[in-house]
Amino acid sequence: MPNSELLLGNSLQQRSEGAEHVLLSIGDVIQERMFFHPALIASDLTLSDADQMALDAVVNGQDLNAFYQQVLTETATELELGQYKRVRVQLSHCDSNAFSALIAGSLEECETNPMLGARGVSRFASDFYKPSFALECQFIKNLREQGIDVEVVVPFVRSLSDAAKIIDRLAEQGLPRGLNGLKVLFGADTPSAVLLSERLLKYFDGVCVDLASLTQLTLGLDRNNEAVSMGYNVRNEAVLELLTQVLTQANVARKSSIVLTEGLADNTKLQEFLLEYPQCDIINVD
Template sequence: MSQMDLTYSHVFKNSSQLEGHDTSFGLVSLGELYINAIGTHPSALDDSNATKDKLVSLLESAYKANTDRPFRVMLNDQSALALKQMQGADSEPEEANPAMGLRGVSRYASKAGKPGFIFECEVLKKAIQDKKLPVEVVVPFVRTSSEAATMIDLLAEQGLCRGANGLKVLLACQLPANAVLAEALLAYFDGIIIDVDNLAAFTLAVDFGDEALPYTFNKHNEAVKSLIRDTIRKTQLADKPVQILAQESDKAIIELAEGANVELIYTQTT
């Protein structure tokens, strides 16, 4: 892929984005889409089937906006703190540090998180089976190789078997451990999406939303860029797709992606 061939897309997280006719979606954030479009915790839904249908309809609309690219949907990566903002979220646990608590695989396998995970899988199955959408599943917050294996098993238990009918499962690289273990993790996944915001936050132990912290902490830090470059190299050596998820203001990261001929997905803080 030459630099002239580089493509750019956006994260779909709100139905209002469908109003932009020229918007191309490279990733669906199912957790954020659920919070924005539904707003009621899965455990408190009056009609879960109607909710599933609404989400599937939104997925179908997002896919129709760009049928010429892979349709990648990331499972819920939200913390318990974010989920507690929804109506009926009494079942969410109290955590001392939600950002580093039950998220991703550890959440899906937990008593608190498994019902929501099953709900999301049912939404994806309806999108695949009823609407024939070519969904590729993106898994967030995989902390270890053992969790990667667990995740593939959890998906299979819900009828989403990696490789069956061409189903692809990708890793969201959000943690330094993901970059360091990329070679081992790629045995379980069909590609990687590098989530710069989360990767930088966990690499530098910084909450970028905290205005009290010095401005010198930023995502352009060499440690962050080194992890991004290393992940790109390992993924490309494995001959698997790699994308970078970043904000349009992250100019240094964008230059890095362009220099490596890696597709960019733009996101915005919400």
């Protein structure tokens, strides 16, 4: 078990009694409970026979838009979002590889390196994903209208221009940062975001570090590639140096920080490191 002094929160993957914070990842819900590409809702794509049969089995005749919102709402109810002090909803973090594996995955353009492709802000700002982004925002607005003080987590903010762009896009969708206390956190999934964290925190109310993404992009390797996977190590000195920088910047700015980890119970060194940042919320996502 992870050290009891860590501020562990709940998610789809991990639940524990007494947690004060929770993260609902829309990307995880799409992959694990929805099973179809959200762009299908606004598309006139003719599905293959196999995809059509799979879709019919999933939605059982329901309108796709209604089904999308229903699944997200049921997940929010299951997680009992209203009982937590801090509630975060992460916009979809999926890359083209993950989306292409879904029903109607043919809607995705093939990318040579999905890890470095259309993710986060670059996807949300695209014409292709705009209707899907609107659906994600509508879900968040629905929760806030129910009185749940949801904070928005934006994955893969790579630059200052990304920051300005997503703040504008959220406002266009009826989620202006600061209105009725709305907080927006940026995803420090890349070294560039960490190096710019002091300046990015002027646009945002906190930071969320996906440690798996940051590790792979810092070390320049794909942990799913057997030829280099042995080099994957979240405790690598370069990774911990970057993690130190971003968490320290959040503390100095008096803004919230979250770290998304995997296998934390078996990683004593990482636990010891995170204990040095007692204000940091931890989500174990495996």
